[in-house]
Amino acid sequence: MRQMARVGGARRGAPDDGFVSPVTGRVVLVVEESPEILYRLSRAVPAPAEAYSYSSLDELDPARLTPGGRVVVVLGPSQAAEDVLDRVGALTRSGPGLGAILVVGQMTPQLLRHALRAGIDDAIELAHAETQLTPAVVELLYRLENELSTAGARDASARQAEGSWVTSVFSPKGGVGKSVVAVNLAAALARRSATSVVVLDLDLQFGDIGVMLRLQPVHTVSDAVSAGPLLDESLFRSFLACHERSGVHVLAAPTSPSEGDQVSADSMLHVLGLLREMFGHVVIDTPPHLSEVVLQALAVSDTVAFMVAMDVPSVKNARLGLQAFELLQLPDERLLLVLNRADSHVHLAVRDVERALERKVDLTLPSEALVPQSVNQGVPAVLEYPRSRFAGQVNQLADLVLARCRNGARVEGGIR
Ligand SMILES: Nc1ncnc2c1ncn2[C@@H]1O[C@H](COP(=O)(O)OP(=O)(O)O)[C@@H](O)[C@H]1O
Ligand SMILES: [Mg+2]
Structure with missing residues (x-):
């Protein structure tokens, strides 16, 4: 056998140069x-x-x-x-x-x-x-x-033993509260579960999780993707920002839309796989459209919090979005239908939304002025205003996610 390892000269990770690669087996x-x-x-x-x-x-x-x-x-x-x-x-x-x-x-x-x-x-x-x-x-x-x-x-029970659970917050419409819910859910999960929590900002063009938590991340999803096969846990940790008050870690969105375009679905799945190994809960914030990256992220999410706002265009888009879910054949038990600003004084009632979407709303969130205030303060409302109705409902949402995590996504019914 003619074997000429390291044809290219000084090659890291080659078997005989004494360098021990952090990634082996490739x-x-x-x-x-x-x-x-x-x-x-x-x-x-x-x-x-x-x-x-x-x-x-x-x-x-x-x-x-x-x-x-x-x-x-x-x-x-x-x-x-x-x-x-x-x-x-x-x-x-x-x-x-x-x-x-x-x-x-x-x-x-x-x-x-x-x-x-x-x-x-x-x-x-x-x-x-x-x-x-x-x-x-x-x-x-x-x-x-x-x-x-x-x-x-594939072995769901093995994954449960590891305790890792991925929750995506999605809506086909912008401005319905996805990012607010993502950071508040992450903070609530960090409080209510014994495990570590990370938010992955997959709004690759206009992600604002960093801004919402007043973080100035030095590294972003782009760095994690560029590191490619070199990305191991210790390097990855240096790419994450930490929100001290909640203990939530963040992998921020790229700083420019063109960098976001460079992120492929496969590279995102690789990054997500590592986050799954490192954290007990991964919360994914998404953009208001179904790119290949978003589709793949939803396909591997254990729970998808599908956000709908209390207005006719939002409900119409939600209908189309839910049809897309059916086409993707995502199991129904992975979905949580969340109605934001459910008490807004519009000529729509919760039951109208349920009738239009042909499914029960799992959880409603009230409209409260403290929500945009907390965004401006850079602190999740569940921490800054823990006694508010909004915080109470986000905690219920976290409990629903935790129950699904414990029961392997077989929770019946929801909380209103
Ligand atoms: N329940 C709520 N009550 C009051 N304001 C809210 C509520 N949910 C979201 N908002 C406000 O709506 C705006 C859009 O929310 P955001 O989370 O950025 O939406 P998305 O990520 O879906 O585009 C923000 O200014 C936020 O503070
Ligand atoms: Mg957003």
């Missing part, structure tokens, strides 16, 4: 006959992964292909034969954590179709290898990571 196996192309492809392997090079598939060390190991096989142009693709495709389908990328001299529709059908995850042309291979490997490593954590997370 392996990239490059297979190509031409030594010159093999060298080019191996140089594109991102730093924290261990790179191994082989001149043919038969030389691959089967011990490096254990499912669960986060292994990417990069096939060079000499490996573009159908039988090779079929063999590698069968390998990647044999378990979570294995993936493959094909690099070809010239892409043809037939080759692309065969590669994808065989189970190859991605294909790029050799001419673009220097610019496209590194991001393709990073993206695939993310996906494998997510595949593995999803496989691990």
Whole structure:
């Protein structure tokens, strides 16, 4: 077997340079006959992964292909034969954590179709290898990571034992109180449960959780995403801001909308997976639209607090939003319908909203002047005005979430 680890010279995390990588078990196996192309492809392997090079598939060390190991096989142009693709495709389908990328001299529709059908995850042309291979490997490593954590997370009882619970606050409309509820729910959960709480601000364009808690975060979701596979718990902790009075941690939204555009759904899922390991409760604030990032976040949320305000446009949008949930096939028991400013003097009653949405409201929140006041003070209303009706209802919301967390999302009925 010809094995040339660390083709690219000083490579962090390589097995024989004495450097112990904080992320272990990410392996990239490059297979190509031409030594010159093999060298080019191996140089594109991102730093924290261990790179191994082989001149043919038969030389691959089967011990490096254990499912669960986060292994990417990069096939060079000499490996573009159908039988090779079929063999590698069968390998990647044999378990979570294995993936493959094909690099070809010239892409043809037939080759692309065969590669994808065989189970190859991605294909790029050799001419673009220097610019496209590194991001393709990073993206695939993310996906494998997510595949593995999803496989691990399928056992709901195991997750319950860990005590980690993700609650998203969502509405298809802006200004209905999502961010206010996200910070207040987080503060209430921190008070009422024995575990740590983090707020993930996924309003990637115009997130305001930092402002609402008067924090000046130095780092944001963008930093966490850019750290890629290097992101481990200690680095991640340095990216979080802490609201001292509530003890709630915050991963703030990017500082500019263009940075927010760079966050992919896969990278967000990776970040969320780590937060899940580090905190007992993750509360996600969302923007008022269903981007791919938001859809994926909702799909993995244990509870979605769906916010509706007391006005006709909000109720109309909520109807459409709930239909989208049905299309996503999110189980109904994950949803909590929250009606904000339910006592507003408009010509709508709670039962009108329920009739229009064809479902019961789980919780109502009153409209109170202390809510915008507390936002201006940078302290959640549940802490600043604990005796207010608003605080009382947010505490009820936290209790509903905690009950679902304890019972594995099988709580019947709601509190009004
Ligand atoms: N129950 C409430 N009573 C009074 N004002 C509220 C209430 N809920 C939200 N608000 C105010 O409405 C505005 C929008 O809330 P926000 O949480 O930013 O909405 P979103 O995140 O959905 O865009 C804020 O100024 C907030 O203080
Ligand atoms: Mg908001």
